[in-house]
Amino acid sequence: MKTVLTGIKPTGKPHIGNYLGAIMPALKQANSSDTRTLLFIADYHSLTSMHKAEELKAATFEVAATWLACGLDPDKVIIYRQSDIPEIFELSWILSCFTPKGFMNRAHAYKARVQENQEAGKSDLDFGVNMGLYLYPVLMSADILLFDTDTVPVGEDQVQHVEFARDIAQKINHNYKKELLKLPKASIQDSVKTIPGLDGRKMSKSYGNTIPIFETEKKLRKLIMKIVTDSLPPEAPKDPSTSTIFHLYKEFASEKEIAELKALYEKGIGWGEAKQHLFEAVNKEITPLREKYNELCENPQQVEDILQEGAKKARLIAKDKISLLRQTLGL
Numbered sequence: 001m002k003t004v005l006t007g008i009k010p011t012g013k014p015h016i017g018n019y020l021g022a023i024m025p026a027l028k029q030a031n032s033s034d035t036r037t038l039l040f041i042a043d044y045h046s047l048t049s050m051h052k053a054e055e056l057k058a059a060t061f062e063v064a065a066t067w068l069a070c071g072l073d074p075d076k077v078i079i080y081r082q083s084d085i086p087e088i089f090e091l092s093w094i095l096s097c098f099t100p101k102g103f104m105n106r107a108h109a110y111k112a113r114v115q116e117n118q119e120a121g122k123s124d125l126d127f128g129v130n131m132g133l134y135l136y137p138v139l140m141s142a143d144i145l146l147f148d149t150d151t152v153p154v155g156e157d158q159v160q161h162v163e164f165a166r167d168i169a170q171k172i173n174h175n176y177k178k179e180l181l182k183l184p185k186a187s188i189q190d191s192v193k194t195i196p197g198l199d200g201r202k203m204s205k206s207y208g209n210t211i212p213i214f215e216t217e218k219k220l221r222k223l224i225m226k227i228v229t230d231s232l233p234p235e236a237p238k239d240p241s242t243s244t245i246f247h248l249y250k251e252f253a254s255e256k257e258i259a260e261l262k263a264l265y266e267k268g269i270g271w272g273e274a275k276q277h278l279f280e281a282v283n284k285e286i287t288p289l290r291e292k293y294n295e296l297c298e299n300p301q302q303v304e305d306i307l308q309e310g311a312k313k314a315r316l317i318a319k320d321k322i323s324l325l326r327q328t329l330g331l
Contacts, residue, residue: 001036002150004029004187007082007143009042010059011050014066015210016282017195017203020251023070026153030077038078038147038314039067041307044089045082045139048132064303066213069293074306082143084311087318092135092142094325098171099138107137108160141165144184146318151187162186176328195251196244199228214293217283224279225272234270245274252281 006026014023030037043060050056060081072079082088104110110133117125137160144152144165152162162184169181194202197209204210211223227244240246240262250258261269261277296303325331 001034003036003038003148004151004153005038005040005144005147005149005184006153007040007042007045007140008063008067009045010056010063011046012059012205013062013210013212013214015203015205015212016248017197017210018066019070019213020195023067027067027071029153030072036078037076038080038149039072040079040085040143040314041081042143043081043083045136048130048136061300061303064307065293065296068296068303068306069214069289071289074310078310078313079306080310080314081307084307085146085314085318087315087322088139088142088146090322091146091325092139094329095141095145095168095172096135096138098175099168103164103167104134104137107134107164109136110134137161137164138168141168145169145181146321147314148182148317148321149184150182151185153187156188159186159188178328180325180328196247198223198226198244200244211282213286214290217287220283220286221279224275224282227275227278229271232271234273235268237268238265240265243274245271245278249274249278249281252278252285257281 026037026039029035030039041060041063043056046056046059050059064079064081067079068074110129113129113133114125117127140161141164144162145168154162163186166183169183172181173179197203197207198211199207199209201207201209211220215223227248229243229245232238243265246261246265249261253261261274265274
């Protein structure tokens with residue numbers, strides 16, 4: 001049985017782009033009978049930039065409730081908070097003792113911050129860099145290696161983290177002449193979709209163009225009506241292939257509905273009418289998920305119990321790995 005591990009950093013309200021591009025593909029994969037799937041909420045990773053306790057607590061709950069509302073089955077997926085697994089942090093220290101400083105200098109996040117400081121003309125190129133940010137790849141390597149992970153689904157910009165984990169694991173294995181740590185592989189899905197946001201660019205919190213998954217019906221419609229369009233009059237034929245509205249509609253509608261809206265585009269349709277079609281399709285799929293999410297928000301202890309149970313399962317695996325490492329390292 002192969003192990004697949006995914007980490008989610010709690011950074012704000014999950015949006016439609018997260019739902020279509022990450023959550024649903026991961027849940028489909030989790031249903032495979034030959035896969036052990038672990039999903040962790042990377043709350044300690046968030047400490048590199050999030051320093052308000054209530055904000056971090058709320059964001060962590062939101063991630064857990066979102067995945068559960070979208071259909072995650074805790075009997076099939078081990079879901080846990082990173083902070084509930086102390087073995088991760090013990091392994092992180094062990095890994096750091098085998099990690100050349102040069103590795104960290106090449107980390108994307110660190111290099112990006114240094115470049116920002118250079119462009120801003122700062123004399124201290126490490127301005128704003130805390131050790132959490134600098135050592136982020138080591139902690140992420142511990143997240144991965146602790147559970148004998150086979151594959152880590154990642155975006156192209158995150159492949160380096162898996163490569164770091166492999167490199168560090170190889171150093172330790174070579175030093176002790178045995179395979180103490182399994183070498184993970186990055187899994188980049190060719191079918192990963194780029195979901196357009198309200199302004200046509202990739203839906204992203206950094207662009208402020210997102211549609212949160214669980215907005216109320218009224219707010220959802222209001223957001224969809226804000227999607228940027230051109231100034232073509234209603235009667236003018238329109239190209240669906242260049243329309244943000246149509247691209248989003250295809251993710252939620254049936255083949256028959258897609259064909260019907262495409263015909264309306266080619267014949268001539270007002271943007272307000274097209275947006276209404278999109279709203280109805282999105283709302284139809286999201287409504288039961290929203291209802292489940294609201295139920296979980298009203299019963300946060302249910303979410304907490306699921307996370308605690310997930311932590312127990314994860315620690316059973318983690319303790320065995322740490323015990324083996326301690327014995328081999330002479331601790």
